[in-house]
Amino acid sequence: MASLSPAPASLFPGLLGVFSITAYLTAFLHIESQIGTALLIVGAMALIALLVRFNALDHFQRSFAEREKAMNAAIVVAVIMLALVFHQDHFTLLLIATVMIYMTASLGLTVQFGYAGVLNFAGASFFGIGCYTSAVLTDGTTIPEVLIIVVGGFMAALVGVILLLPVLRTRGHYSAVITIAFALLFKTFLEVNDVLGGPQGLSVGSMSFLGWDFNQGIEIGEVFEASFYLNYVLASLVLLCLAFVFVRRLDRSWIGLNMDAIRLDETAAACFGYNITRWKVTAFMIGNAIAGMAGALYAMMLGFIAPTNFDFGASLILVSIVLFGGIGSPFGVAVATLIVVLLPEKLQILQEYRFLIYATLVILVLLFRPDGLLPRPVRAYFTGRVSP
Amino acid sequence: MTGTVTPVLEIEGLAKHFGGLVALDGIDLSVRQNEILGLIGPNGSGKTTLFNVLTGIYLADAGRIVFNDDDITNNTAQAIYDRGITRTFQRSRLCLDLSIFDNIMVGNHKRLNPDLWFNLMRRQRFREEYEKNVVEAELLVRTFDAPLADRLFDAVGTFPMIDRRRIEICRALISQPTMLLLDEPSAGMTDDETTELMADILEVKQRFSDLTIIIIEHEMGVIERITDHCVVLNFGQKIAEGSYQDIAADPLVQEAYLGIDE
Secondary structure, eight states: OOOOOSSOOOSHHHHHHHHHHHHHHHHHHHOOOHHHHHHHHHHHHHHHHHHHHTTTHHHHHHHHHHSHHHHHHHHHHHHHHHHHHTTTOHHHHHHHHHHHHHHHHHHHHIIIIIISOOOOTTHHHHHHHHHHHHHHHHHHOOOOHHHHHHHHHHHHHHHHHHHHHHHHHSOTTHHHHHHHHHHHHHHHHHHHOTTTTGGGOEEOOOOEETTEETTSOOEETTTEEOOTHHHHHHHHHHHHHHHHHHHHHHHTSHHHHHHHHHHHOHHHHHHTTOOHHHHHHHHHHHHHHHHHHHHHHHHHHHSEEOGGGGSHHHHHHHHHHHHHHOTTOHHHHHHHHHHHHHHHHHOHHHHTTHHHHHHHHHHHHHHHOTTOSSOOOOOOSSTTOOOO | OOOOSOEEEEEEEEEEEETTEEEEEEEEEEEETTOEEEEEOSTTSSHHHHHHHHTTSSOOSEEEEEETTEEOTTOOHHHHHHTTEEEOOSSOOOOTTSBHHHHHHHHTGGGSOOOHHHHHHOHHHHHHHHHHHHHHHHHHHHHHOHHHHTTTTSBGGGSOHHHHHHHHHHHHHTTOOSEEEEEOTTTTOOHHHHHHHHHHHHHHHHHSTTOEEEEEOSOHHHHHHHOSEEEEEETTEEEEEEOHHHHHHOHHHIIIIIHHHO
């Protein structure tokens, strides 16, 4: 049996890292001048290059690998702190919540593409199915909102089944073409469908939980008056944590192994009794369900959705996040989402060139770091187990 | 190493063609319990095709395959694995990014609980199953190579060819099959490594008491050393059968194979 290392790694480097990143993000989100933002970005890149050069990140990584629970808790605390700092700033809170919702959706794609190798170019469409489910159900029914989020995921998985038939009949990259076709069809369908609001879209009711309407900001006497977006930051944090734990456990189980086996070698997997279809279907449905749930919450937060939110470009962004962060690596996806969503929002020069930037990033990563920013490590089924 | 006379696997008139190319042309073959059968023949004589039809990767065009008295002709690859036939591949088909343990567990698929709830929510029970498997995998790898067993959680891509072959054989053995198909295990290895690996295979044969092995091999030395019985294929047909001494003396075999090779 692999031996446990005698003394677990110190928490300190990890905590220091999380603290520095939080402080950096606070500054980054706070700054408004374009030059200041640009300087912060260049500064961060230089600092990371320097740290990598002197292997200073190894300790940081060891804290994460060996003291996982404590580190994850630290990150959750950090996000809450970050949100509290900006508790009155609508725009920043919306941005933070959006990042976390995109992270959740990208985790869904990670299960599909990263684990089972089912490439999905219609991520935004399944996200959109969640959004529209949310719009329809908050409008006409009294179903509790938490349940609506679950139904959003369920609907996305269900619609995905329709796609499965053609996807499973093709091999390799041809299935990707089918998902592209679906993404294009989905947007057109929404645009011509009057029941779903056509090109104008639909308005969505707000999230509420046990009588607490999320569109009312938290107020504690006179001292604390928060933007209602703070509620959505907390809700998306909860959803993200659930998705993260789910995906992590999936990876660290026989199911994760099964998905890896069929992705890496279908023939060998078939010779060891794998039902290839079963695991592809499982991954596709789980991924879509996660994306759909993220979409349902997103719609409630925005209060209004339209077909343009779910075009092919949005799906491409999700795929580029997965490629950029590291295929099959949840933390990689988190870091990539942060960069891909925050950068163009803060650096407005980039807005118009968003896709150019994404394309360049993905090409650069594939050229110089083909496994992504934070490559997926060899599977450990339980935390704290370190190979010598 | 005298096996009993019961045939565990019986093949009758097996045929497979790819368009106009006849890969297997009416093969008859009988494999007895507990023997090591050597399958030899020049390149393109149909050895690997026979394995592929036997394991359900290709469908047979004619003929019958009977395993333990059951007709398994054209069963799916999964069904054949479930019946206890496993194999290795000529060009090693391991998942290089996965650890040794993961690769071996791929071979243990039928004994791992695939239930979503069990895997995600019953983590304590999952841990018990996991730890049992770690012990089992480690024990198996140790029969081949002790240092390898200490590195169970390293990625397979970091190991040399001989270790990868060992891992592949462990993957095929972990589910305790009754028949093991080895497709040219010595390919890409030095003479010393081949000798070492064959010793390992014989040792495994001792440990698994009712294991029958079919081995495809080009090295005549290997065939002579480890097989009980040999079958020679040429152009999809069986041209000779018998002990190594018999087939080595057969003029047809010498013409087809040994004469050109040696």
